[in-house]
Each structure stands twice: as C-alpha cells, then as structure tokens.
Amino acid sequence: MNAQPPAALPARTQVAVVGAGPVGLIAAIELARHGLQPVVLDAKDGIAWSSRATCISRRSLEILDRIGAGPAFAAKALPWSQGRTFHRDRLVFRLDMPHGTDDRHAPFVNLQQFYTEQFLLDRLRALGGDVHWRHRLTGITTDPGSATLALATPEGDRSLRADWVVAADGGRSTLREQMGLDLHGTAYESRYLIADIEVEGVDRPVERNVWFDPPSNPGSTVILHVQPDRIWRIDYQLRDEEDAEAALREENVRARLQAQLDMMGITAPWRLVWRSLYKALALSLDSYRHDRVLFAGDAAHLVPIFGVRGLNSGIDDAHNLGWKLAMVARNAAPAALLDSYHHERRRATRENHAQAIKSTWFMSPPSAGFRIMRDAVLCLAAEHPWASTLINPRQSAAHAYDDSPVIQPDARPTPAGIAPGAPLPNLRLPTGDRHLHDMLAPLGFTLLVFLDRLGPAADALPALADMNLHIVRIGTGQEADVIDRQGRLAERFAAEIYAAYLVRPDQHIAARFAQLEPSAVAAALDIALARTQASRPDGTVAVEQPVLVPPPNNPGAGRLGQESLEHVFAAVSNGIDAAGGAASAPFLARLTLLLAGAVGDADRVLAAVNAARGKSA
Numbered sequence: 001m002n003a004q005p006p007a008a009l010p011a012r013t014q015v016a017v018v019g020a021g022p023v024g025l026i027a028a029i030e031l032a033r034h035g036l037q038p039v040v041l042d043a044k045d046g047i048a049w050s051s052r053a054t055c056i057s058r059r060s061l062e063i064l065d066r067i068g069a070g071p072a073f074a075a076k077a078l079p080w081s082q083g084r085t086f087h088r089d090r091l092v093f094r095l096d097m098p099h100g101t102d103d104r105h106a107p108f109v110n111l112q113q114f115y116t117e118q119f120l121l122d123r124l125r126a127l128g129g130d131v132h133w134r135h136r137l138t139g140i141t142t143d144p145g146s147a148t149l150a151l152a153t154p155e156g157d158r159s160l161r162a163d164w165v166v167a168a169d170g171g172r173s174t175l176r177e178q179m180g181l182d183l184h185g186t187a188y189e190s191r192y193l194i195a196d197i198e199v200e201g202v203d204r205p206v207e208r209n210v211w212f213d214p215p216s217n218p219g220s221t222v223i224l225h226v227q228p229d230r231i232w233r234i235d236y237q238l239r240d241e242e243d244a245e246a247a248l249r250e251e252n253v254r255a256r257l258q259a260q261l262d263m264m265g266i267t268a269p270w271r272l273v274w275r276s277l278y279k280a281l282a283l284s285l286d287s288y289r290h291d292r293v294l295f296a297g298d299a300a301h302l303v304p305i306f307g308v309r310g311l312n313s314g315i316d317d318a319h320n321l322g323w324k325l326a327m328v329a330r331n332a333a334p335a336a337l338l339d340s341y342h343h344e345r346r347r348a349t350r351e352n353h354a355q356a357i358k359s360t361w362f363m364s365p366p367s368a369g370f371r372i373m374r375d376a377v378l379c380l381a382a383e384h385p386w387a388s389t390l391i392n393p394r395q396s397a398a399h400a401y402d403d404s405p406v407i408q409p410d411a412r413p414t415p416a417g418i419a420p421g422a423p424l425p426n427l428r429l430p431t432g433d434r435h436l437h438d439m440l441a442p443l444g445f446t447l448l449v450f451l452d453r454l455g456p457a458a459d460a461l462p463a464l465a466d467m468n469l470h471i472v473r474i475g476t477g478q479e480a481d482v483i484d485r486q487g488r489l490a491e492r493f494a495a496e497i498y499a500a501y502l503v504r505p506d507q508h509i510a511a512r513f514a515q516l517e518p519s520a521v522a523a524a525l526d527i528a529l530a531r532t533q534a535s536r537p538d539g540t541v542a543v544e545q546p547v548l549v550p551p552p553n554n555p556g557a558g559r560l561g562q563e564s565l566e567h568v569f570a571a572v573s574n575g576i577d578a579a580g581g582a583a584s585a586p587f588l589a590r591l592t593l594l595l596a597g598a599v600g601d602a603d604r605v606l607a608a609v610n611a612a613r614g615k616s617a
C-alpha cells in the first residue's frame with residue numbers, strides 16, 4: 001500500500017472531489033483511471049471506523065471489479081443469497097435470490113463500511129491519488145467557468161479553484177447547504193437502533209434474518225446480518241413513544257441485545273462494538289447537476305436502508321459520473337453529457353424511493369392502517385404462502401437507463417435480447433472461467449459483434465476499430481475472441497435480431513444494431529457522448545418516463561399476482577386510515593360483505609372467514 005501523504009494542495013485543479021466516503025472515493029478512482037488527477041478533500045482525519053452500510057449488491061461488486069478494487073472485496077466480504085423472516089417464533093417467509101452458475105458474484109456480500117472505504121482508498125493510492133484529510137469545505141462561489149472552494153485546513157484557511165466539483169460530502173452536505181439547495185421527499189417517523197456486536201465462536205449462516213414482533217422485543221422488528229470478523233449487525237425498531245437518548249445508552253442497548261440473543265439460544269460471550277440511531281428518509285435533490293457542481297451519493301439523495309439501497313445507489317452514481325466527467329473535463333464530450341448523469345441517476349433514485357416505500361410498509365409501517373394490514377399478512381403468511389410474498393424485502397437491483405437522452409432506443413422495440421440502457425449481464429463465457437465483463441475495454445466503449453450474423457458486414461470491422469472502439473467478436477469459429485459454440489450468448493443477446501451491441505464505459509448498453517453499418521455506430525456514439533440527440537421511434541426527444549417498480553419475481557402470489565396484491569394491500573391500509581380509529585371495524589365489515597358479493601361463492605367466503613377467525617391479532 002502506498003501511504004505517501006498527498007502532494008501539497010494546489011491552487012487550481014480540473015476536478016475537486018469533496019468527501020472521501022465510498023462515493024467520493026469511487027468517483028476519484030474513476031477519474032484517476034481516466035487519467036485525471038482529482039483533488040480529494042475530506043473534513044475527517046482518516047477513514048471513519050464506524051460500520052454503517054453492510055450489504056453490497058452484485059451490481060456494486062461488478063462496479064468494484066471494473067475499477068480494480070474487486071479482489072480486496074472478494075477476499076474479505078461474506079457472500080449470501082438467502083434469508084428467513086419470522087413472525088414471533090414462526091417462519092413466515094424465505095428469501096431466495098437467484099444465484100446461478102453464470103454469476104461471478106453472489107446477489108449480496110456483507111462487509112463493514114470501513115473496510116469498503118479502506119479498500120477504495122488503497123485503490124486510489126495505487127493509482128497515484130490520495131485524500132487531503134482534515135480539509136473541510138466551508139464555502140463555495142461559482143462563476144461560469146469554474147468554482148472556488150473555501151477550505152479550513154490544518155495550515156489555515158485555503159481556497160481551491162476547480163473546473164468541476166463532485167459533491168460527495170454525505171447526508172449533511174455542506175455544499176448543498178452553501179448552495180441553498182433542499183432535499184424533497186418523505187421522512188419516516190419510525191427509528192431503529194443499529195448495533196454491531198462481536199460474538200465468540202458461533203458459526204452462524206450468512207443470510208438475512210428478520211423477526212417481526214419477537215418475544216425478545218415485543219412490538220418491534222429486529223434484523224440480523226453476519227459480517228466478517230465475527231461481527232453481527234443487529235438493528236431493532238424503537239417503540240414510537242421511546243426516548244431515543246435513553247434507548248442509545250449502553251446498558252439499555254445491552255439489555256435489548258441480550259434478550260434477542262437469549263431468544264436465539266446464543267449463550268456465547270459477546271461484546272458491543274458500535275451503536276447508532278437511524279431514521280428512514282426518502283429524500284432527493286431535484287437536480288444532481290448545478291452547472292459545475294455534480295451531486296452524488298448521500299449528498300444527492302437519501303434512501304431508507306431497508307432493501308439496502310444507500311451505499312449501493314451511491315456506488316452506481318459515482319460509476320455513472322466518473323467516465324462522463326472525465327470525458328467532459330478532457331473536452332472529449334460536451335458538458336451536456338453531465339445532464340445525462342442527472343437524468344439517469346435521478347430516475348434511479350425515483351425507482352429506489354418507489355421500491356423503498358414498499359419495503360417500509362413492512363419494516364416501518366407509515367400509519368395505523370398499514371400496521372394493521374402488515375400484522376394481518378404476518379398472521380396469515382405461514383399458512384397462506386401467497387400472502388407471504390408481500391414480505392419480500394425488495395433488495396436493491398440494477399437500473400436500466402431506458403429513457404436516457406444518451407441511449408439510442410431500438411427502432412422497433414422488442415423484449416428480445418438485452419435492451420438499450422440495461423447493464424450488460426456479466427455472463428460466464430463458454431470456455432474457461434472468464435466472464436463477459438472481462439472482455440470489455442478497460443476505459444472506453446466496446447462493440448460486441450456476433451460474427452455469424454454479420455455476413456459481408458464483417459468487412460466493416462476495421463473501419464469501426466478506427467472509431468476508437470474496442471471490438472469483441474463472438475462466434476462459433478476460431479477467429480472469434482469469444483467462442484460461443486453452443487450459441488448460448490447469441491441466444492441470450494437475440495443475435496438473430498441484433499448483430500451488434502455498443503457498450504458504454506459503465507457497462508450499460510448504449511445502442512444495438514440489426515445491421516452493422518459504420519455510420520449507424522458512429523451516430524450511436526455521438527448520441528452516447530451527447531454530441532447529438534437520440535431520435536425516438538415516435539420522433540420525440542428523450543423525456544422522463546413514469547417510474548416502473550417491478551414486483552419481486554413471485555410465482556407464489558397466486559391468482560391475484562404480486563402487483564395487484566400490493567395495490568390491494570395499500571388500498572385497504574389507506575381505507576382503514578381514512579375511516580380512522582373505531583370506524584375502521586365498520587369499514588372492514590362493509591369491505592368483507594362487498595368482497596363476499598364479488599366472490600359469489602359462499603363456501604369460499606365462509607372458509608376465509610373461518611381462516612381469519614383462527615388468528616390472534
């Protein structure tokens with residue numbers, strides 16, 4: 001590890017990165033990989049040895065591989081793909097996330113955030129960069145061509161002029177405040193206490209465990225994740241009337257944790273390592289680009305931790321922003337490319353918030369109606385698997401930038417293959433243990449071509465290489481870079497329709513082509529770099545599309561289907577709230593009669609009434 005102190009603070013830089021949390025560090029690594037020397041500033045005096053974000057998604061691991069930090073994570077983090085959810089002492093839901101032989105990474109790994117930050121700092125240093133610790137941003141002034149940062153440093157007040165600023169200074173962003181920008185969205189009332197404990201000699205499976213209303217902590221919700229170094233993360237919900245200060249006192253935390261461990265039958269000695277309070281927030285800036293200042297990570301948006309979208313969405317932000325900002329700073333693309341950063345990542349936040357709202361229905365019910373409905377689902381779930389599907393935590397997943405201004409949509413949209421805007425799936429290659437992402441250009445754009453589909457168009461390949469494109473030939477013959485004898489990749493990419501795919505530096509598909517014509521590829525590159533606008537099939541330019549929140553894949557949701565089930569859940573919850581207090585029982589009575597009339601089958605209605613009667617609240 002290169003632990004050289006950073007060079008003296010310059011007076012001017014192309015890019016300043018404010019904040020050396022995981023998001024600022026990844027942005028800095030991306031910029032350094034693209035040949036820039038960003039100045040990275042942080043108010044702290046080093047890595048924060050607090051735990052915080054634990055669960056890193058498969059998509060984030062792909063990004064960490066991409067920036068060269070993957071091996072350190074693979075060596076330390078704990079992979080997992082399953083979970084068990086209990087109501088009181090009964091198992092009510094099993095989480096089982098897809099994890100096939102094609103996947104290089106598990107759906108999630110667990111790792112303390114300080115390791116994440118240390119591994120990223122090591123990577124930045126390996127690229128010749130470093131962090132100016134104890135450099136606190138105190139103010140900013142902007143003019144049309146640059147921004148000037150006011151800094152409080154150990155050497156006194158300093159200023160730094162930057163062509164571009166990455167604002168990655170976290171949830172309490174000073175830059176946001178100094179620029180008079182507000183976050184908008186929803187703040188949830190419910191609070192969680194988050195603790196890390198070290199447990200001696202207990203080999204616990206690495207999975208997500210949740211207990212609703214456990215005997216150890218009645219009325220509360222408890223979440224457990226196992227981390228490296230025998231550390232367990234335990235989160236528990238505080239009661240609404242509970243005094244947070246008192247709840248955080250060590251003796252009270254220890255008593256609550258001991259009750260939980262007793263309930264789990266854990267008798268091994270344990271040590272309290274870290275504790276903190278947490279309140280779920282779903283807030284965002286309206287715009288992530290303010291001329292020369294680009295907001296990323298918690299500085300741009302806050303996402304409830306349920307579904308683990310906080311750190312993971314920040315990693316995605318930094319990865320999306322890094323290559324675009326590097327190209328703009330080097331004058332290889334117009335500044336409009338940075339508007340696409342806002343467009344793509346703001347949409348991702350809207351999707352994250354929409355998903356998180358549904359996660360909070362269970363983890364932190366927003367009203368009495370939602371709590372009544374949540375408890376009803378929990379009571380029914382063990383015997384009615386269709387109801388248990390509502391308990392799915394909707395873990396963080398990759399985003400597709402299908403409405404982006406820098407993505408060329410299909411002329412004739414079809415669901416076949418991998419759609420423009422989606423991340424390139426990191427499929428295992430037919431030979432050896434390499435994956436598709438290993439074949440991509442380390443920094444620039446890649447063109448995947450399916451040789452067997454090209455015919456005479458193969459003659460165009462040398463002309464394409466002149467466009468500074470890395471070309472990966474996939475086919476059945478020896479001339480291919482990837483030999484796909486069984487045609488597995490060709491099938492997945494619908495090569496019979498699309499002969500070539502243009503892949504961006506952040507692994508998202510920029511465009512795909514039925515015929516390989518150099519002029520079409522050149523046009524798609526111009527769109528991907530915001531030199532021209534994409535033309536949509538309907539002749540319009542890109543506009544924000546409504547956010548789609550795909551339900552978890554839930555064949556168990558029964559005849560109603562997961563999405564309809566969720567609508568019913570929310571509608572009845574809101575109905576109970578609208579009726580209010582004592583009037584909710586008459587509302588539910590009317591609802592039952594109306595539903596009985598709609599079902600029109602007395603036996604089924606009576607069976608349902610009897611099933612409901614057998615349950616305690």
Ligand SMILES: Cc1cc2nc3c(=O)[nH]c(=O)nc-3n(C[C@H](O)[C@H](O)[C@H](O)COP(=O)(O)OP(=O)(O)OC[C@H]3O[C@@H](n4cnc5c(N)ncnc54)[C@H](O)[C@@H]3O)c2cc1C
Pocket residue numbers: 018019020021022023024041042043044052053054055113135136137138168169170171172173174175194276277278296297298299305308309310311312313314
């Ligand atoms: C208790 C807790 C548990 C969490 N659990 C999860 C989880 O399980 N999964 C998940 O995905 N996310 C989780 N999160 C969220 C996750 O920790 C954040 O999303 C993540 O840290 C955001 O990274 P960031 O780099 O944007 O901000 P931060 O990590 O907050 O980093 C911001 C950096 O900016 C620096 N800074 C601040 N102000 C200034 C200034 N004026 N000048 C210079 N530097 C400054 C700070 O010192 C800090 O280093 C959790 C958060 C908390 C609080």
